[in-house]
Amino acid sequence: MHGKNFDLHLRSEVLQRGRGDFPTFEHACLYAYRYMGMHFHAFVKALSNENRKIPKPGADDLILDFGCGPATSLFGFERAAVGRPLAATTFVGIERSQSMRNLAEVAVRTLDLGHFALEATAEQGAMSCAELGSGRANRLFLVFSYFFGQNLEYEIIEEVARAASGTISRMRPRQVVSVYTNIDIECAAWMPNGDIHYWYRAFIGRMDWKPQIDEMTYTYPVPSDLELDPNHTASGSLTYDVQAHTVSAQ
Numbered sequence: 001m002h003g004k005n006f007d008l009h010l011r012s013e014v015l016q017r018g019r020g021d022f023p024t025f026e027h028a029c030l031y032a033y034r035y036m037g038m039h040f041h042a043f044v045k046a047l048s049n050e051n052r053k054i055p056k057p058g059a060d061d062l063i064l065d066f067g068c069g070p071a072t073s074l075f076g077f078e079r080a081a082v083g084r085p086l087a088a089t090t091f092v093g094i095e096r097s098q099s100m101r102n103l104a105e106v107a108v109r110t111l112d113l114g115h116f117a118l119e120a121t122a123e124q125g126a127m128s129c130a131e132l133g134s135g136r137a138n139r140l141f142l143v144f145s146y147f148f149g150q151n152l153e154y155e156i157i158e159e160v161a162r163a164a165s166g167t168i169s170r171m172r173p174r175q176v177v178s179v180y181t182n183i184d185i186e187c188a189a190w191m192p193n194g195d196i197h198y199w200y201r202a203f204i205g206r207m208d209w210k211p212q213i214d215e216m217t218y219t220y221p222v223p224s225d226l227e228l229d230p231n232h233t234a235s236g237s238l239t240y241d242v243q244a245h246t247v248s249a250q
């Protein structure tokens with residue numbers, strides 16, 4: 001399958017059925033080509049909300065990214081954290097697709113991160129946090145960049161919540177920053193009750209946090225028919241929630 005057919009096949013897999021299986025490295029690359037720019041711009045926008053006073057990751061901080069894909073969040077953090085030593089931050093990406101993990105590894109190495117792990121499940125990711133973070137973290141960033149808009153199940157939410165709470169109690173970070181981004185279009189079709197925030201609310205409820213979902217529009221470059229046209233942009237509606245939580249001393 002080549003060119004446009006390949007692209008259409010990917011779109012029907014990812015968008016219409018709400019699941020991202022990337023059986024080959026080419027699928028992962030094509031996904032990144034089509035969507036990474038859009039997700040990156042959304043992520044940077046969410047981090048730039050001046051009302052939320054969100055700190056940027058630096059040394060001794062840990063980023064735990066659920067459904068990291070091609071490590072889009074890292075590029076977003078890099079853009080937002082200008083002048084801060086992102087290379088000293090530890091990154092743990094959880095991604096079930098092996099080919100996507102391979103692509104994420106290219107990204108992590110490009111950004112020269114000293115400490116990172118890419119794992120297939122949330123449980124393995126939580127274990128890697130404990131190993132890599134030498135027991136403690138200053139700040140823990142929990143990232144859900146276009147993760148909760150997928151066709152998920154309750155068991156996944158339970159596993160994600162277990163991994164997040166387990167990492168918080170083991171690493172005892174001074175602060176937890178959760179970053180959630182999502183869109184408001186195609187995914188509503190497969191979300192319970194047609195509510196695109198359904199799985200996010202389920203997760204944040206288990207953490208005893210309250211959702212503070214905002215919406216904004218943003219403009220991003222789009223590839224057009226597999227041709228990169230730098231002048232071709234589109235506007236999207238971004239829904240997101242970025243929150244900082246202070247963890248009480250234990």
Ligand SMILES: C[S@@+](CC[C@H](N)C(=O)[O-])C[C@H]1O[C@@H](n2cnc3c(N)ncnc32)[C@H](O)[C@@H]1O
Nearest residue numbers: 020039067068069072094095096097100145146
């Ligand atoms: C919509 S993509 C978003 C990728 C990336 N976060 C971004 O913003 O570009 C969702 C990713 O989550 C992965 N994924 C879906 N369910 C997962 C699960 N239960 N555990 C780990 N990864 C999962 C998919 O393979 C896919 O790469």
